[in-house]
Amino acid sequence: MGSDRQELRANAVTVSFGGVKALQSVDLSVSTGEILGLIGPNGAGKTTLVNCLTGFQRPALGQITLNGENASAWNAVDFRRRGITRTFQGGRLFADMTVLENVEVPLVASGLSRRVARREASELLKRLGIAGIAHNLASALPYTDERRVGIARALAGPRNFVLLDEPAAGMSDVECEELMQVVQTLPANFGCGVILIEHNMTVVLKVSHKIHVLDGGRTLAEGTPQAIRTNAAVIEAYLGAEV
Numbered sequence: 001m002g003s004d005r006q007e008l009r010a011n012a013v014t015v016s017f018g019g020v021k022a023l024q025s026v027d028l029s030v031s032t033g034e035i036l037g038l039i040g041p042n043g044a045g046k047t048t049l050v051n052c053l054t055g056f057q058r059p060a061l062g063q064i065t066l067n068g069e070n071a072s073a074w075n076a077v078d079f080r081r082r083g084i085t086r087t088f089q090g091g092r093l094f095a096d097m098t099v100l101e102n103v104e105v106p107l108v109a110s111g112l113s114r115r116v117a118r119r120e121a122s123e124l125l126k127r128l129g130i131a132g133i134a135h136n137l138a139s140a141l142p143y144t145d146e147r148r149v150g151i152a153r154a155l156a157g158p159r160n161f162v163l164l165d166e167p168a169a170g171m172s173d174v175e176c177e178e179l180m181q182v183v184q185t186l187p188a189n190f191g192c193g194v195i196l197i198e199h200n201m202t203v204v205l206k207v208s209h210k211i212h213v214l215d216g217g218r219t220l221a222e223g224t225p226q227a228i229r230t231n232a233a234v235i236e237a238y239l240g241a242e243v
């Protein structure tokens with residue numbers, strides 16, 4: 001974690017699935033301390049890019065780098081070990097375990113004793129304001145709590161960059177607002193960088209420091225939320241006249 005600024009980059013990343021060009025020469029950069037909103041219509045390539053940035057997908061062309069170091073040979077475990085961590089669409093918690101146990105799993109897997117892992121997991125739940133549900137079964141959690149626990153689990157262990165894939169999907173406006181208050185605190189609270197995939201435009205433009213827009217596997221625009229809000233290509237392709 002440390003106080004040194006770190007940078008995670010995609011350089012000219014290209015991915016194809018059969019005839020589908022999921023990503024075409026995409027460049028992106030995120031640093032610790034900032035929230036980057038990754039937006040674009042369905043099928044734009046957002047999840048594929050997050051998969052590349054976390055070692056779940058290898059680029060066919062181009063490369064991922066961490067602080068300038070080429071990550072081409074790293075697998076997902078190598079990325080995780082270096083503090084690049086993520087949530088998944090749909091949560092993927094261990095249903096038969098408690099919240100606390102779910103958060104302990106990556107800590108034990110990283111080599112901590114059960115006792116130390118439990119202490120760290122408890123501490124993390126406290127910092128995220130969800131200590132009250134520590135002993136609830138994951139399978140019995142309401143949607144919002146499930147997503148919060150997913151974030152807690154992603155933060156369990158080294159956490160330089162946290163990639164959140166539609167964490168507020170299916171939530172009401174109020175629930176989404178609550179979750180985004182948590183997301184907004186992550187850079188200051190944990191010293192990390194955040195990539196946030198989020199379809200709710202009002203929300204993503206509000207919480208992000210910068211925005212990257214994908215469309216059909218290509219970068220359509222990038223810039224501050226203010227610049228994106230007024231970008232003619234973005235408005236035409238994606239945001240709609242009301243934004």
Ligand SMILES: Nc1ncnc2c1ncn2[C@@H]1O[C@H](COP(=O)(O)OP(=O)(O)OP(=O)(O)O)[C@@H](O)[C@H]1O
Pocket residue numbers: 017020021022040041042043044045046047048049
């Ligand atoms: N494993 C795969 N096999 C085949 N095609 C895939 C695979 N994963 C993604 N694709 C295709 O690649 C393109 C980009 O998909 P991706 O899921 O990255 O987009 P997305 O922007 O995350 O979309 P959504 O907002 O719907 O989640 C789409 O055309 C998708 O159908």
